[in-house]
Amino acid sequence: MVDGGGTASFLGVERSLTGRRWTPRGGSERDGLALAQRLGVPELIGRLLAARGVEIDGAERFLNPTLRAELPDPSHLKDMDTAVLRLRRAVELGEAIVVFGDYDVDGATAAALLCRFLAAVGAKARAYIPDRMIEGYGPNTKALLKLKEDGAAVVITVDCGITAFEPLAAARAAGLEVIVVDHHVAEPTLPDAIAVINPNRLDETSPHGTLAAVGLAFLLAIGLNRALRAAGWFKTRAEPDLMQWLDLVALGTVCDVVPLVGLNRVLVAQGLKVLAKRGNVGLVALAAVARIQRVPDAYHLGFVFGPRVNAGGRVGRADYGTRLLANDDPLEAAELAAELERFNAERKAIEARVQEAAIQMVDASPMAESGLIFAAGEGWHAGVIGIVAGRLKERYNRPAIVVALAEGVGKGSGRSVAGVAMGPAIIAARQAGLLVNGGGHAMAAGFTVAGDKIAALQTFLGERLAEACNALDPKPALSLDGALAPSAATPELVELVQRVGPFGVGNAEPRFAVASARIMRADVVGENHVRCILGGADGGRLKAIAFRSLGSDLGPALLKSRGAALHLAGHLRLDEWQGRREVQLLIDDAAVAG
Numbered sequence: 001m002v003d004g005g006g007t008a009s010f011l012g013v014e015r016s017l018t019g020r021r022w023t024p025r026g027g028s029e030r031d032g033l034a035l036a037q038r039l040g041v042p043e044l045i046g047r048l049l050a051a052r053g054v055e056i057d058g059a060e061r062f063l064n065p066t067l068r069a070e071l072p073d074p075s076h077l078k079d080m081d082t083a084v085l086r087l088r089r090a091v092e093l094g095e096a097i098v099v100f101g102d103y104d105v106d107g108a109t110a111a112a113l114l115c116r117f118l119a120a121v122g123a124k125a126r127a128y129i130p131d132r133m134i135e136g137y138g139p140n141t142k143a144l145l146k147l148k149e150d151g152a153a154v155v156i157t158v159d160c161g162i163t164a165f166e167p168l169a170a171a172r173a174a175g176l177e178v179i180v181v182d183h184h185v186a187e188p189t190l191p192d193a194i195a196v197i198n199p200n201r202l203d204e205t206s207p208h209g210t211l212a213a214v215g216l217a218f219l220l221a222i223g224l225n226r227a228l229r230a231a232g233w234f235k236t237r238a239e240p241d242l243m244q245w246l247d248l249v250a251l252g253t254v255c256d257v258v259p260l261v262g263l264n265r266v267l268v269a270q271g272l273k274v275l276a277k278r279g280n281v282g283l284v285a286l287a288a289v290a291r292i293q294r295v296p297d298a299y300h301l302g303f304v305f306g307p308r309v310n311a312g313g314r315v316g317r318a319d320y321g322t323r324l325l326a327n328d329d330p331l332e333a334a335e336l337a338a339e340l341e342r343f344n345a346e347r348k349a350i351e352a353r354v355q356e357a358a359i360q361m362v363d364a365s366p367m368a369e370s371g372l373i374f375a376a377g378e379g380w381h382a383g384v385i386g387i388v389a390g391r392l393k394e395r396y397n398r399p400a401i402v403v404a405l406a407e408g409v410g411k412g413s414g415r416s417v418a419g420v421a422m423g424p425a426i427i428a429a430r431q432a433g434l435l436v437n438g439g440g441h442a443m444a445a446g447f448t449v450a451g452d453k454i455a456a457l458q459t460f461l462g463e464r465l466a467e468a469c470n471a472l473d474p475k476p477a478l479s480l481d482g483a484l485a486p487s488a489a490t491p492e493l494v495e496l497v498q499r500v501g502p503f504g505v506g507n508a509e510p511r512f513a514v515a516s517a518r519i520m521r522a523d524v525v526g527e528n529h530v531r532c533i534l535g536g537a538d539g540g541r542l543k544a545i546a547f548r549s550l551g552s553d554l555g556p557a558l559l560k561s562r563g564a565a566l567h568l569a570g571h572l573r574l575d576e577w578q579g580r581r582e583v584q585l586l587i588d589d590a591a592v593a594g
Helices: 029-037 043-051 056-063 080-093 105-120 141-149 164-172 213-230 242-255 262-276 279-289 298-315 320-325 330-364 384-397 423-432 451-470 493-499 555-557
Strands: 021-024 095-102 122-126 152-158 179-180 195-197 373-378 400-406 409-415 439-440 442-450 478-479 483-484 512-525 528-533 542-544 563-579 579-592
Touching: 029 043, 029 056, 043 056, 043 493, 080 095, 080 152, 080 179, 080 195, 080 213, 095 105, 095 141, 105 122, 105 152, 105 213, 105 242, 105 298, 105 320, 141 152, 141 164, 152 213, 164 179, 179 213, 213 242, 213 262, 242 262, 242 298, 262 298, 279 298, 279 320, 279 330, 298 320, 298 330, 298 384, 320 330, 330 373, 330 384, 330 400, 373 384, 373 451, 384 400, 384 409, 409 423, 409 451, 423 439, 423 442, 423 451, 423 528, 442 451, 442 579, 493 563, 493 579, 512 542, 512 555, 528 555, 542 555, 542 563, 555 579
Parallel strands: 021 478, 095 122, 095 152, 152 179, 179 195, 373 400, 483 512, 542 579
Antiparallel strands: 400 409, 409 442, 439 442, 512 528, 512 563, 528 542, 563 579
């Protein structure tokens, strides 16, 4: 393996087929060598660690993450002890508890985890997931009052609630006690709840502001389990092993795209070990319908499990994801997984139509001076706008907002890039009277807007985000960790690289270039993927695939290369099938070899 050389562009690629400049990831060779020597690992591992900013003093802890070293005392979070005390009383008295979850993966996993835990300790609990199309995002007054009428004593909102001021005030007035467990950006005023657990409260001092909601739910379960143990609750019943639910924590954490550093990385690393034991019936059923033949990793969580769990909330039944993940009946789980697979296929078709329309709209109009991507369309399906916003963000390297209009009301979703905080801007727009509701965190946000205020909202957000957007590099970059020949891409190399994982935001998966490769064969698979066989000068061969590439310059270039030399950039994956272990390159980009 060789590097791209200094601060120059990697392999001399100033503009790739997707318009990006290739750059070396960073980190000095000397630091990499020092890390390798200190840890007793191959130099490749040392260089990957150095490129990710891992320092010598923390390197051993990084390579061998443990919950014992990273897991905090739940009581360090404000209102945690208040929430634990109230829930302990509800468990002891047999009061009805409802977990009110968001319909995305983070909300579904958090709700499923708490329902599983509460059932394991003998509590009377169930989940409630609002319908995206009918009820919108977060707690609503009608639903909360109906829960109270049906006998609920305590409601725990997960992954929502931090800005639900009116619904929670109505719930309090009706005598319903609400505990908010959320991680989205908070305002100076907190909602009227008996406890608000949120590491992003303005008065919070917790260092764990990047936790997903499911991570917070796990800490709440730890705190409540500890309190029940102290009260003697487990003298007559078995105490649950909370580690068994770390697979849910890993799934929600990866899918909510929070930084995989510190505690988050440990939760995912340990959760993947639990996932490999196949203890969650719902996840086993989901793996079956997705035809996963190997032990799942973080990639499968984010790109295979996640979209299917999400599909229920986007185009089907909002509660299917939570029901699947909380299910212990193999037959029912298989039925739910099959439905989610069908919903996911439907979601893909809807998403493709909305994405095409949004791209046409953006390309046909001059980009705002701020660089904010903003697209709104009548009749667009509100269930896919978040995904489409993410696609637009990737395509234009700018924060993107997509709004689905219906009957004079717009449902909006935004996805951002590093350095541009989306959530606070949406909250500011709501405070300015431009939104019916809205909130989020730095990288993602959602909102509801009256149709006649969309133009004013676009102007407001453009001005609010202009400075941060203008500071972005106008030429998008693609970071690479090194270059290798096809023959060097071995299963042993992939296993070596995996020691630096799990990968995600904040701990980027290593990306390598196959330099001066020749496309020996290329064809279209699926709807718009291009599959290739790469050949190297040393006679080595490597399988490769470029997902969703026919709609860009990348796919056609691969198909028409006719043996021309190309530099190809991507991630290495182990492809295990019927006892064979081969490596495949997931192609992100390509450039003509100079």
